Amino acid sequence: MISEKMQKALNDQLNKELFSSYLYLSMAAYLEDINQTGMASWMRLQADEEHEHAMKFFDFILRVDSKVELQQIDKPQIEWNSPEEVFKASLAHEQYISKSIFEIVDLATQEKDHATRTFLNWFVDEQVEEEASVKDIVQKFEMIGESKGAMYMLDRELGKRGAQAAH
Numbered sequence: 614m615i616s617e618k619m620q621k622a623l624n625d626q627l628n629k630e631l632f633s634s635y636l637y638l639s640m641a642a643y644l645e646d647i648n649q650t651g652m653a654s655w656m657r658l659q660a661d662e663e664h665e666h667a668m669k670f671f672d673f674i675l676r677v678d679s680k681v682e683l684q685q686i687d688k689p690q691i692e693w694n695s696p697e698e699v700f701k702a703s704l705a706h707e708q709y710i711s712k713s714i715f716e717i718v719d720l721a722t723q724e725k726d727h728a729t730r731t732f733l734n735w736f737v738d739e740q741v742e743e744e745a746s747v748k749d750i751v752q753k754f755e756m757i758g759e760s761k762g763a764m765y766m767l768d769r770e771l772g773k774r775g776a777q778a779a780h
């Protein structure tokens with residue numbers, strides 16, 4: 614059994630993961646709207662992954678005989694100024710999520726809650742991966758600058774990754 618404080622922290626994180634999914638779906642809609650279909654499909658895949666993250670918290674909370682308390686999901690931003698701004702916002706969001714995961718790791722350590730600490734290991738690794746992959750895309754945007762041709766290539770590249778992962 615986990616502490617009440619931990620139950621709240623895990624439910625809050627479940628909500629943050631659902632919000633992440635919602636935010637990335639909103640980003641996918643914006644990217645689709647400005648005809649960056651490859652980027653949109655990449656972001657849609659991210660939204661699916663975030664939903665899977667949320668379900669990992671959902672399942673863990675139930676598995677340790679604790680209570681899932683779903684909360685309201687905030688309305689995500691719906692407009693950005695450019696695809697580059699979208700991916701920069703996604704990177705900032707992932708950094709915020711990493712910090713949030715690390716705080717729960719700290720709480721689990723403090724409470725000597727080894728079960729939750731072990732469960733969170735997967736998320737610690739996943740955050741390293743997620744931040745690295747979005748950072749890589751942000752760096753590509755910085756390299757291509759105003760080049761429309763390079764932007765077209767990047768859109769195609771990101772679309773391919775989405776298509777591969779979906780199969």
Ligand code: FEO
Nearest residue numbers: 630663666710743
């Ligand atoms: Fe669930 Fe992208 O962190």
